[in-house]
Amino acid sequence: MTKPFAAALAAAAAALLFLPAAPAQAQSPFCARAIELINLAIDTSGGTMDTATATALSDRLSGLALFAQGAEKDVITAYADALVDANVTDLDPYTDNLNRVCAA
Numbered sequence: 357m358t359k360p361f362a363a364a365l366a367a368a369a370a371a372l373l374f375l376p377a378a379p380a381q382a383q384s385p386f387c388a389r390a391i392e393l394i395n396l397a398i399d400t401s402g403g404t405m406d407t408a409t410a411t412a413l414s415d416r417l418s419g420l421a422l423f424a425q426g427a428e429k430d431v432i433t434a435y436a437d438a439l440v441d442a443n444v445t446d447l448d449p450y451t452d453n454l455n456r457v458c459a460a
Contacts, residue, residue, distance in 0.1 A: 387458030
């Protein structure tokens with residue numbers, strides 16, 4: 357009983373090695389740029405944004421959102437607003453929503 361299961365598991369694992377994979381892409385150039393700006397800010401700040409970095413990123417994202425449309429505009433604007441909102445203590449929900457909307 358164990359041998360057939362082990363063989364099936366090995367075959368499934370081997371198949372995963374050959375499945376085509378493509379890099380994730382944003383839905384639009386606006387989402388792609390928003391994600392690029394956010395990741396750059398996180399990388400250059402060491403993972404924790406100070407007030408100046410958060411404000412600068414918020415300004416850039418707000419400007420970018422002016423050109424986006426629909427749900428993309430809404431999530432980019434929401435993220436930009438959250439960056440400078442003193443009541444927001446956790447960006448994870450905004451990040452998750454941005455990733456959900458901007459996913460390919």
